[in-house]
Amino acid sequence: xxxxxxxxxxxxxxxxxxxxxxxxxxxxxxxxxxxxxxxxxxxxxxxxxxxxxxxxxxxxxxxxxxxxxxxxxxxxxxxxxxxxxxxxxxxxxxxxxxxxxxxxxxxxxxxxxxxxxxxxxxxxxxxxxxxxxxxxxxxxxxxxxxxxxxxxxxxxxxxxxxxxxxxxxxxxxxxxxxxxxxxxxxxxxxxxxxxxxxxxxxxxxxxxxxxxxxxxxxxxxxxxxxxxxxxxxxxxxxxxxxxxxxxxxxxxxxxxxxxxxxxxxxxxxxxxxxxxxxxxxxxxxxxxxxxxxxxxxxxxxxxxxxxxxxxxxxxxxxxxxxxxxxxxxxx
Numbered sequence: 083x084x085x086x087x088x089x090x091x092x093x094x095x096x097x098x099x100x101x102x103x104x105x106x107x108x109x110x111x112x113x114x115x116x117x118x119x120x121x122x123x124x125x126x127x128x129x130x131x132x133x134x135x136x137x138x139x140x141x142x143x144x145x146x147x148x149x150x151x152x153x154x155x156x157x158x159x160x161x162x163x164x165x166x167x168x169x170x171x172x173x174x175x176x177x178x179x180x181x182x183x184x185x186x187x188x189x190x191x192x193x194x195x196x197x198x199x200x201x202x203x204x205x206x207x208x209x210x211x212x213x214x215x216x217x218x219x220x221x222x223x224x225x226x227x228x229x230x231x232x233x234x235x236x237x238x239x240x241x242x243x244x245x246x247x248x249x250x251x252x253x254x255x256x257x258x259x260x261x262x263x264x265x266x267x268x269x270x271x272x273x274x275x276x277x278x279x280x281x282x283x284x285x286x287x288x289x290x291x292x293x294x295x296x297x298x299x300x301x302x303x304x305x306x307x308x309x310x311x312x313x314x315x316x317x318x319x320x321x322x323x324x325x326x327x328x329x330x331x332x333x334x335x336x337x338x339x340x341x342x343x344x345x346x347x348x349x350x351x352x353x354x355x356x357x358x359x360x361x362x363x364x365x366x367x368x369x370x371x372x373x374x375x376x377x378x379x380x381x382x383x384x385x386x387x388x389x390x391x392x393x394x395x396x397x398x399x400x401x402x403x404x405x406x407x408x409x410x411x412x413x
Contacts (some may be wrong), residue, residue, distance in 0.1 A: 100134040119171045127166035131159060141373050157203070157237075198261065202238040205260030214256055214263055215270050220245065220278065220356040222269040223262060228257050231356060249280075249359040277314040278355045280307075282366050285345040285386040292346060293385050295374075298339055299350050302369045303335035307352035307362055311335070345386030 101198040138158060141153060208214070215221050217230055221242070222229045230242025233255065242256040262268070271278045282303070286295050324332070332353065339348040354362050374383045 087213055123166055127162060127287070130295050131162055132163075135159075140398060148314075150249065151175075163337060192276075194262075198259065199238060201261040201264065202259045205233070205263045206237050208263055209240070214268060215273070218276060220271040222271070223258065223266050225266040226258075228256055228258070235260075249356075249363070251357070251360075272356060275317045277310075277313065277317070278356055278359070279351050280354050280359050280362060281349050281351050282363050284348045284350070284367075284370060285342070286348065287344075287384045287386045288346060290346070291382040292383050294379065295348060297374045298379070298383070299348050299370065300335055300337055301350050302373060303350045303366055306365050306369065307354055308333075310355070310362075311353050312384070 135155060137159070139155070180215070217232050219232045221232060228242065229245040229247075231245060231251070232240060232332050233243050234241040237260075240255050240262075242258065244252045244254040244256050246252055255299060284295075284299060310341070312333045315333045318331040319327055330353075338349040338350040338351065340349065351365070352362065352366075371385075373379060374385060
């Protein structure tokens with residue numbers, strides 16, 4: 083038989099549970115307003131994101147591509163939730179005066195620990211807004227001596243397809259942090275329009291028919307790159323100030339002359355897309371070699387190459403050497 087005085091009886095268990103539950107309620111009771119405030123803040127953050135994300139997307143649409151918006155939405159969402167959690171942890175469950183101090187300390191710590199990440203993100207933001215380069219551009223990072231075609235611009239880094247000094251794509255990818263835009267000079271070959279000047283030099287001897295060589299070089303370059311230059315000229319006139327049209331909006335190849343110790347250098351300049359450079363240069367050289375070696379041109383134009391030529395003057399040669407050069411029989 084179990085009576086009410088038995089410490090192990092039913093009444094004692096009920097009393098025990100009641101006491102414990104009362105203690106828990108008294109412990110939680112002061113936190114209920116704070117928990118309610120935390121829930122309200124979380125709901126407010128959720129609604130804030132629901133309202134502001136479409137507005138931000140509409141405002142950003144003229145300046146960003148679809149893939150850029152995904153990254154912006156992600157960063158914006160994380161930032162808003164982070165601020166909401168900071169407010170809950172310091173403003174609701176901590177003292178209100180400590181909110182500003184906590185935010186400052188946390189911000190300083192995060193900035194120090196993630197300074198490179200933050201700088202790269204800031205670089206991505208600058209690249210997205212100001213467009214110092216975009217996908218498809220050929221850029222040269224002067225301090226790193228890197229040339230490459232921009233293949234991808236991610237949140238923290240840019241991927242380049244490496245190009246060597248001969249404008250040949252190596253097939254290797256170079257990954258650079260976006261913070262590079264703040265610390266290194268960057269030369270963009272295709273900033274305005276997706277075309278660059280390609281110079282193809284050709285050395286011929288001083289004894290060659292220079293006028294004929296110029297005519298052939300111009301004709302070959304026009305056949306190879308003429309149509310591309312017309313398209314480039316139209317685009318340059320459309321997208322650049324009129325002041326640069328005289329120099330850059332050329333529909334035909336440009337010939338430049340130069341002199342060296344043993345040859346005349348004809349430099350033909352054409353406009354082409356960066357990825358066409360190697361193919362166009364090779365085709366121009368191939369056709370020039372064929373033209374210069376045609377029977378009607380072979381005796382008139384000679385490609386210069388390193389060689390040595392001995393010149394004997396009768397005034398300084400001895401008689402024995404003169405007879406040898408003439409092929410006279412020895413006496």
